[in-house]
Amino acid sequence: MKNWKTVAVPPDTPLETAIGALDKGGLGIVLVTDADDVLRGTVTDGDVRRALLRHKNMDTPVSEIMCATPQVADLNWSREKLLAAMESTRLLQLPVVDAGRRVVGIETLHDMLGRRRLDNPVFLMAGGFGKRLYPLTQDCPKPMLKVGDKPILELILQGFADAGFHRFYISTHYLPEVIRDHFGDGSRWNVSIQYVHEEEPLGTGGALGLLPHDEIDLPIFLMNGDLLTRVDYRSLLDFHERHEGSATLCVREYENQIPYGVIQSDGHRITQIIEKPVQRCFISAGIYMLSPELVRRVAPGERIDMPTLLEREIGAGRDVNMFPVHEYWLDIGRMDDFQRAQQEVLNP
Known part of the structure; x- marks a missing residue:
């Protein structure tokens, strides 16, 4: 069972920090926990990509993009039950929790089956x-x-x-x-x-x-x-x-800041002036x-x-x-x- 502390973050963690934890942790999942180690949600590779597709800012709290009702495994589950749960849900990781929903570990399909070619x-x-x-x-x-x-x-x-x-x-x-x-x-x-x-x-x-x-x-x-x-x-x-x-x-998200104030209008009447707006697109x-x-x-x-x-x-x-x-x-x-x-x- 994997050490989960390296991929645990509190709910107010910025999205950018959570992405860093996801990449560095190498488990394909970030656990969102409170001060008592109770699981509040999870963030996976798919959650991050969906947030990027919605052009979420990098300072968005992770609580806004996490899965708040993740599939979890009980501390006493057998290996067979863990594998069956992963198979039925197509999950590559399962947080393991105790009766109080406090995190005690992470099981990964990779570790259970070995990396196949x-x-x-x-x-x-x-x-x-x-x-x-x-x-x-x-x-x-x-x-x-x-x-x-x-x-x-x-x-x-x-x-x-x-x-x-x-x-x-x-x-x-x-x-x-x-x-x-x-x-x-x-x-x-x-x-x-x-x-x-x-x-x-x-x-x-x-x-x-x-x-x-x-x-x-x-x-x-x-x-x-x-x-x-x-x-x-x-x-x-x-x-x-x-x-x-x-x-x-x-695709990658690309940002381009216009170095001028952008004018929006209705005919000759100005409706809004946006100073140096940032445009986002995918490349x-x-x-x-x-x-x-x-x-x-x-x-x-x-x-x-x-x-x-x-x-x-x-x-x-x-x-x-x-x-x-x-x-x-x-x-x-x-x-x-x-x-x-x-x-x-x-x-x-």
Whole structure:
């Protein structure tokens, strides 16, 4: 049974602090307790993502976004009863409480069953030129630039491998031999790697047409090879499967403050003056989950970018869902991003 104290917060805790506890705790849950350790609610990955979808401010008290009636386990439950409860509710964690509803621990499905390997393929896009990082990319593909002592692409692959995924495809174009020589068949990481090569750039979605479609029998991850993130890939997979969409797009909330007073009016009459308002929107995080059927709809040699491909799916009446990312995320597109990554890998 896990020590729960590291993921316990009081009800007035700001959302930003709760997200930090969720990420650092590594249990996929935060317990909201009072001064007597009585459970008042829980906050899971899904609760946080729903709050982000509603554009909740980071100073929102966690009591406003928590589940106030969470499923709990009794201190005396057997292992079989715990597993049955998790199975019936599709929960990955259960707070364990005594008769007074005071928390005594947390049981996780991972600990009870052990981390199993998952067969979903992972497709990493590593063919770009990285022109904005020149001259660093003169003799090195951008995904192979080192952050700390490892290439960006290796950090990505290791993150998926640590989560239990082992079937990898890597798309190459610029200096493909550098990538192939480093990763080989993947055996160093206890995974398998196959390569698809774009003779000419096909766009961010076109490389899907080069995959062996008969081997893509499960939802597939697609991820740009220049990202650093600690997103929970298993939660993303679970979300995609529960919502049964053609695709799931990871998104980040982006804030833009207008540096002027914004005027609202009714004709020539001013109704309101808003000083330096903040606009919020969602941007693509460069991480996708795609159904096998979508992958097969991309023909070999077709040139298409992911936004166009997803718009095509939406236009055909297929569901494309979004999955807000609250975990660490950095797109290494410019030199200052690369320098920032070097600092953050040393001080995670």
